[in-house]
Amino acid sequence: MFTHWGRIVYRFRWPTLVASLVLLALSVSLLWSLTGPTMTSPSSGLNTQSARADRLINQQLPQTPPTFDLIFTSKSLRTTDPAFRSAMATALAPLQRDSRVSTVVTPHTLTGPQSAALRSIDGHQATAIVTLTGSSTRQDYAPLRALVQSPTLTITATGQMAISHDFATYLRNDLASTSAVVFPVALLLLLLVFGALVAAGLPLLVAIAAEISGLAIGVNLLNQFTDVSQYATNLIALIGLGVAIDYSLFIVSRFREELAAGRSVPESVATSVGTAGRAVAFSGITVAVGLCGLLFFQGSFLASMGGAAAIAVLLAVMWALTFLPALLAVVGTRTNALRLPFLGRPPRNGHGLFHALATRVMRHPFFALVPALLLLAVLAAPVGNLSLAQSGIQGLPPQAGSRVGMDMLQQNFPNQTLNNFTVVLDYGSSNPQSSQNVAALGAYQQSLSRQPGAISVGGPQFGSHIAVLAVGSHTAVQSSQANTLLTSIRGLTPPPGAQAVVTGATAVNTDNTNYLLGQVPLALGFVMLATYVLLFLLLGSVVLPLKAVLTNLLSISAAFGALVFIFVQGNFSGVLNFTPQPVDPLVLALLFAVMYGLSMDYEVFLLSRIQEHYRQTGDTVTAVAMGLERSGRLITGAAGIMIGVFLAFGVLAHTVIIKEIGIGLTIAVAVDATVVRLVVVPAVMRLLGAANWWAPKPLARLHRRLGLGEGAAEERSRLRAAA
Numbered sequence: 015m016f017t018h019w020g021r022i023v024y025r026f027r028w029p030t031l032v033a034s035l036v037l038l039a040l041s042v043s044l045l046w047s048l049t050g051p052t053m054t055s056p057s058s059g060l061n062t063q064s065a066r067a068d069r070l071i072n073q074q075l076p077q078t079p080p081t082f083d084l085i086f087t088s089k090s091l092r093t094t095d096p097a098f099r100s101a102m103a104t105a106l107a108p109l110q111r112d113s114r115v116s117t118v119v120t121p122h123t124l125t126g127p128q129s130a131a132l133r134s135i136d137g138h139q140a141t142a143i144v145t146l147t148g149s150s151t152r153q154d155y156a157p158l159r160a161l162v163q164s165p166t167l168t169i170t171a172t173g174q175m176a177i178s179h180d181f182a183t184y185l186r187n188d189l190a191s192t193s194a195v196v197f198p199v200a201l202l203l204l205l206l207v208f209g210a211l212v213a214a215g216l217p218l219l220v221a222i223a224a225e226i227s228g229l230a231i232g233v234n235l236l237n238q239f240t241d242v243s244q245y246a247t248n249l250i251a252l253i254g255l256g257v258a259i260d261y262s263l264f265i266v267s268r269f270r271e272e273l274a275a276g277r278s279v280p281e282s283v284a285t286s287v288g289t290a291g292r293a294v295a296f297s298g299i300t301v302a303v304g305l306c307g308l309l310f311f312q313g314s315f316l317a318s319m320g321g322a323a324a325i326a327v328l329l330a331v332m333w334a335l336t337f338l339p340a341l342l343a344v345v346g347t348r349t350n351a352l353r354l355p356f357l358g359r360p361p362r363n364g365h366g367l368f369h370a371l372a373t374r375v376m377r378h379p380f381f382a383l384v385p386a387l388l389l390l391a392v393l394a395a396p397v398g399n400l401s402l403a404q405s406g407i408q409g410l411p412p413q414a415g416s417r418v419g420m421d422m423l424q425q426n427f428p429n430q431t432l433n434n435f436t437v438v439l440d441y442g443s444s445n446p447q448s449s450q451n452v453a454a455l456g457a458y459q460q461s462l463s464r465q466p467g468a469i470s471v472g473g474p475q476f477g478s479h480i481a482v483l484a485v486g487s488h489t490a491v492q493s494s495q496a497n498t499l500l501t502s503i504r505g506l507t508p509p510p511g512a513q514a515v516v517t518g519a520t521a522v523n524t525d526n527t528n529y530l531l532g533q534v535p536l537a538l539g540f541v542m543l544a545t546y547v548l549l550f551l552l553l554g555s556v557v558l559p560l561k562a563v564l565t566n567l568l569s570i571s572a573a574f575g576a577l578v579f580i581f582v583q584g585n586f587s588g589v590l591n592f593t594p595q596p597v598d599p600l601v602l603a604l605l606f607a608v609m610y611g612l613s614m615d616y617e618v619f620l621l622s623r624i625q626e627h628y629r630q631t632g633d634t635v636t637a638v639a640m641g642l643e644r645s646g647r648l649i650t651g652a653a654g655i656m657i658g659v660f661l662a663f664g665v666l667a668h669t670v671i672i673k674e675i676g677i678g679l680t681i682a683v684a685v686d687a688t689v690v691r692l693v694v695v696p697a698v699m700r701l702l703g704a705a706n707w708w709a710p711k712p713l714a715r716l717h718r719r720l721g722l723g724e725g726a727a728e729e730r731s732r733l734r735a736a737a
Contacts, residue, residue, distance in 0.1 A: 023339040029341040041230040060313035062525035067517035074477025083173035108161040134426035172419025207651035213353035217262030224258035228326030254614030258330040293622040298331030304611030307541040366648030376700035383697040393572035403596035404523040439512040454509035467499040530599040532712030554717040566613040573682035653687030
């Protein structure tokens with residue numbers, strides 16, 4: 015099937031190129047015309063207590079208008095000095111005249127404890143709380159913030175809108191800065207692999223096309239039908255670039271190999287698509303299946319991010335099987351043009367580094383396997399210290415303006431509410447404002463105010479069937495004190511006839527973590543079962559897919575351990591510019607899906623090549639050595655490119671979530687392409703021997719009938735002729 019497809023693409027190479035360019039132009043147009051993703055709630059559709067409370071509020075109460083805080087600081091003036099008050103009033107005057115602003119509250123517009131809460135304990139800082147009108151959006155923040163200037167006071171912005179603006183700005187800038195680094199690095203690594211400028215440039219062309227279409231279709235178009243997190247843009251760039259370059263690398267390499275064997279351009283295109291292209295198709299589907307495991311997290315933005323990333327991967331496969339073969343058909347033997355000396359020359363059969371390594375490993379498989387497993391165990395050991403919590407403002411770099419402002423509020427304004435626990439009392443069909451309910455509500459409100467850590471209880475606000483109370487606290491969202499307060503609030507007996515549900519940042523954090531842990535077994539089971547079936551369809555063996563699943567779990571565990579070592583325990587936090595913190599559970603699920611798919615990526619390429627040689631010789635030891643010789647250099651080169659892409663995101667990105675994804679994937683690919691593929695896989699296959707290829711007779715007949723192991727006889731005769 016794939017060989018036939020290669021011949022079709024060669025025959026219609028010019029129409030294929032024209033169609034590809036038209037699709038690329040449409041993708042560019044779509045990318046410019048559609049509104050990109052926004053920062054959405056990570057849990058608005060979940061079946062959790064906090065999500066239910068949020069839905070009740072949204073259904074029965076007016077939408078809460080957006081707000082932001084402005085902190086005015088003077089080293090010499092105190093907030094009670096007339097000069098400080100005058101300077102603050104002058105700076106805020108443009109906001110008070112703006113139609114987009116509803117209210118501006120300062121210490122000078124309030125009295126008593128409320129006024130004192132907006133003044134710092136050292137007397138040199140004051141906070142203004144700016145509330146916008148209900149029709150305002152987050153796009154209004156930047157122009158409004160620009161209106162507030164002072165020649166004598168330092169002004170720092172924080173709060174809801176400022177934090178959202180900083181996240182969006184950093185993510186947008188991260189994508190631009192990393193893209194500027196990634197492509198030159200990828201080109202340099204491709205030159206090292208191929209040793210020819212034309213061959214190195216082809217994968218980059220495919221990667222550019224795949225990234226543009228992935229962003230246009232996988233993110234922007236999907237965002238028109240469902241909420242997609244703004245993190246999706248960086249994720250698509252991260253994964254789409256990596257897999258598109260990888261897939262192109264394997265096909266271009268196989269094409270050059272066929273040309274070097276003396277075959278014509280048409281046959282080289284057909285054979286490359288029939289072998290490497292077939293592996294690319296299975297690999298892409300496997301990666302997409304891993305990402306589709308995120309669909310089990312319905313209600314969170316993980317589901318849409320998984321869908322968007324899966325679309326981007328499948329688009330990368332499409333470009334690799336259409337646009338790239340057409341380019342190869344047109345370029346032909348000029349693929350090797352502009353060659354660089356001493357680079358990209360393949361070793362003679364049986365004399366390569368990877369052939370020697372595989373032979374040495376298989377000569378003493380136990381002595382190679384045990385140290386490799388011990389190393390993986392050491393890398394995975396920190397997983398025991400894993401802590402999970404939803405990423406909040408600490409996901410921004412320490413120097414981000416809104417985070418600096420929040421740190422000021424946390425340290426210098428002890429009586430200011432920084433963490434709200436919103437208690438929703440649901441009366442069902444009853445009237446919450448009946449005299450009996452209001453009396454009981456007052457007693458309940460008093461109970462809330464006595465809870466340790468509560469500094470205020472606001473409300474009630476009444477909906478048609480709900481009453482809402484806001485318990486204010488100064489505790490940090492992820493702190494143990496906040497969790498204790500949440501537990502005590504949820505443990506209170508609600509008023510008669512009402513059911514209490516609690517939301518707020520701490521409640522959402524707790525509920526989301528518990529939800530994730532509950533969904534993990536389903537997602538994990540689906541991904542492993544689906545990839546097992548796909549590998550059986552590719553290889554016709556029931557043993558090799560099981561080996562692949564287990565070895566992939568080893569590399570993922572090692573990567574998770576390294577992730578905990580860095581981000582939870584705080585090693586290299588100074589170099590990487592972040593604050594040690596728990597790992598966001600949604601990020602952990604995302605990382606598992608991507609890591610599993612990419613680990614299986616290299617497994618598919620390696621086992622496909624081993625299978626080719628096993629068909630020729632019937633000898634597992636020889637097949638593994640030759641397969642690793644032919645694919646080891648490419649897997650290492652592909653891994654180097656992946657690492658270059660991922661590491662650029664991990665090091666250059668400013669938000670912790672993107673850092674975690676970039677560095678986590680860097681470690682996973684590095685471990686997988688070295689310790690696992692070069693040591694564990696050949697050692698295990700040597701120990702299994704002929705059992706590697708075993709399948710029960712009914713399944714073996716099914717595999718032959720499906721014809722997905724296509725070209726077995728053709729490959730056998732061709733390889734024998736080449737030998």
